[in-house]
Amino acid sequence: MRRGNVWLWTAALAVYAFLYLPLAVVVIFSFNDSLLNAAWVGFTTRWYTTLFEDADMLRAGGNSLFIAFSAAGVATVLGTMAGIALQRWQSGVLRCLPFLVLTPVAMPEILLGVSLLLFFRQVLDLTLGLVSILIAHITFSIGFVAIVVRVRLAGLDASLFEAARDLGAGPWQTFRRVTLPLILPGVLAGFLMSFTLSIDDFVITVFVAGVGVTTLPLQIYSMIKVAVSPEVNAVSTLLMALTLTLIAAASKLAPDALKAKP
Amino acid sequence: MALLEIRRISRQFGDTKAVDDVSLSIEAGEFFTLVGPSGCGKTTLLRLIAGFEEPDAGELLLDGRPLTGIPPEKRPVHTVFQSYALFPHMSVAQNIAFPLQMAGTASDEVRRRVDEALELVHLAEKTRHFPHELSGGQRQRVALARALVNKPRLLLLDEPMAALDAKLRQQITGELIALQRAVGITFVFVTHSQEEALAVSHRIAVMNAGRIEQVGVPDQIYGYPQNRFVADFIGTVNLLPVEVRAADQGGLRMFAAGLGEIAGAPATATAVGQRGVLALRPEQVRVLAGSERQEMDNHFRGTVHDYLYLGDVTVYKIALDNGSVIESLLANSLPGRARFLERGDAVEVGWQREAGVYLRD
């Protein structure tokens, strides 16, 4: 028993170290007063100052935030509708629909990237840029929102919605006064998840970004092709902090939704 | 004119005929109860009235106007759901205000009516509470108040007491009757408890497999069941297989194999030679003491097979000479058992000719 515990603890520590040591290194070196990621010299915040003076970085950051907000917004609206539809139509032919909305969630990113690129270029003849990135991000986020919303709905008593109708609320009022308030945690969690997915996305964005527009992950990648500068550490640290905050918020809002399988 | 007229409606799910050619007419101010075993279509019938289902055939008329195609929110019909379906994100007052707001009632009027409704169900001090902070009984009363607050023409209650314990059920049964009397709204109440049905209703409809077996006032349903299903479902009944020997104004003469002749009350649509059962309630069957024998139209010998002491009454199971076991119920009007009979005692049982109901096969 005792012995088993020791082993368990060791294993757990190893896993956590494996997961978080690289991240910790990035964070630590973002405050290191040296151009080289080699030895600790002293504490500084100047890499963060540099970061906020770097026009390319700021533009990429601005793009990323804009895309993340818009994509998450649109994906939340569409995903919520999809989630409600999935919960409502569970019989007959429509039963395969959940699978269809969820495919982008499970599909390898590279596949999605390639197919979106082909679609934008060959089918739509769209100039790659902000719009194409936006559409791509919306595409892969909808499924996540739909899952979270559907799980939330499945946990609610279906007679609540009938009660609303029964008591005189039309379909729209039922949605606004009863359905939406009750699924709101799921909707917000879906929004936060979409936001995180969008702001972190690299693979799909590379395919559909074209030449003119760059996002934060693309910018970071292009910078480390030269060398891992402390500025990259700084921007990565900020990105990490944002992502972790959003994930924590999302899991607080809809704890079951994030755990449950579609 | 009846408030609600149900004309030959049917609703089928796949192969299941949930509601099968049902016709009913429910009067204004009535406390009408639907009773029947699980899966007989009670909920489906309520859902058809509320508008959550559309009939495959037949039609519904409320105040003479057809309800076909009118969505639930436009019907002056409210439902108390089995789960109560209180909105968890709204306080008690907000829940009750909901139907008023949906109807576009002015806000000070809403406040007044909500207070009135809370008063009616004795929950005035729980206004600000949320549904999860209430007991089962309190939730049920909020659901009632919410469904009644804007005075629907018809209130549907789908087993509103299924989630409550026996003691509370009894108390709430009483409150429900008083409430219905106070508000004067027509209630259509669903239960699968026959005691509850007998206690609360003006009229009862007994349902089985999607069909209505019998409609009537409680004592009619209990006293004069029209068929074996109703006799058996409502209360306890002894069923003695018999054959009709003679039928005239004076009454029925029946023959039970191994027992002999039985005299019965006049019955309609019977013919000599017809087979059926004699339905006798346990309280109609007397275990006879010496002198009572002469007063009984029918009396037979038997032995005490078993008995069940229930406090207020004792149920004796008497094995008759032909092997059939008949139940007799004796009130314990003095402390202890009314008749100190033991298993194996030879006894005589009897009943008056008016007691039983003959039901043909």
Ligand SMILES: Nc1ncnc2c1ncn2[C@@H]1O[C@H](COP(=O)(O)OP(=O)(O)OP(=O)(O)O)[C@@H](O)[C@H]1O
């Ligand atoms: N939406 C549905 N889809 C398929 N079958 C249904 C549906 N609703 C009801 N049924 C079937 O119709 C029949 C009647 O159901 P209903 O719920 O009306 O019974 P009930 O009398 O209310 O039973 P209980 O006392 O158990 O509530 C059942 O056999 C049920 O399985």
Ligand SMILES: [Mg+2]
């Ligand atoms: Mg039911």
